[in-house]
Amino acid sequence: MIDVLHLTKRYGRLKAVDDVSFDIRPGEAVALWGANGAGKTTVLRCLLNLIPFEGQVIVDGHDVRRNAKIVRQKVGFVPQSLTFHDDLRVDETIGFYASLKKVDVLTAAPPLLERLALGPHLEKAVGDLSGGLKQRLALLLALLADPTVLLLDEPTASLDALAREDFLSLLVDLRRAGKTIVFSTHRLEEMSALAERVLYMGEGRLAADCSPLDLRRQMGWTAQLHLFLPQESIDPALQLLDRHGLEGRRNGRGIFVAIPAGEKGALFRLLHEAGISVTDFSLD
Secondary structure, eight states, X not given: OEEEEEEEXXXXXXXXXXXXXXXXXXXXXXXEEOSTTSSHHHHHHHHTTOSOOEEEEEETTEXXXXXXXXXXXXXXXXXXXXXXXXXXXXXXXXXXXXXXXXXXXXXXXXXXXXXXXXXXXXXXXXXXXXXXXXXXXXXXXHHTTOOSEEEEESTTTTOOHHHXXXXXXXXXXXXXXXXXEEEEEOOHHHHHHHOSEXXXXXXXXXEEEEOHHHHHHHHTOEEEEEEEOOHHHHHHHHHHHHHTTOOEEEETTEEEEEEETTOHHHHHHHHHHTXXXXXXXXXX
């Protein structure tokens, strides 16, 4: 669906993106992951042909520079910073963007309004919407022309935890429906929840192309679990962990234990099979 060959973007002597190549298959959800300044947003802007670049970008068989109009019909985009006319109502905003995209708003909008739960807010001014509802509106506008590819730049950066979880659920549904999704993020939980592959960007270069779990293992990331146990189970649990090469330490009503990426389920299964019940837990 997307082929990127030797993509390079220079700002004077600085290479914001340095000879990056990758391909994305139809229906994949791929995260551009890395710290701020790693080149993630610049890559997305090149995919959209918003800025000049060196190299080649092909979307669904079309060169983004030679066939820009065709590519724009195939791509929906949700930017990090949302800019709306706050005094327009939601329905007016949808109608305006539908006219720009040359789609029939009466046909395209109703199923999206239902899916994104925006129907009750049609007559509200956009400026009166919460951050989560504005993000839903931006997603609706990106989907109006039923694009093949959805590009998102830090899609949950301005959302609180509840709105972030809600928005991610919408994106997971779109992935399951077959949309090709490429999104930039610096959030580990966002990458793990949505992406099948991660393109790890570092200082403008592609440092890794792997699954979220493989990236966690390569980086040596662990999850710190605080397990709450009955007092009589703490010592047997510590002994069990020690026998399986896991380091646990007593803390108040339970134990702390560091678990390698992707093995939290195995820990709970190990405790369950040993007859040790966990009354509660927290994840750091």
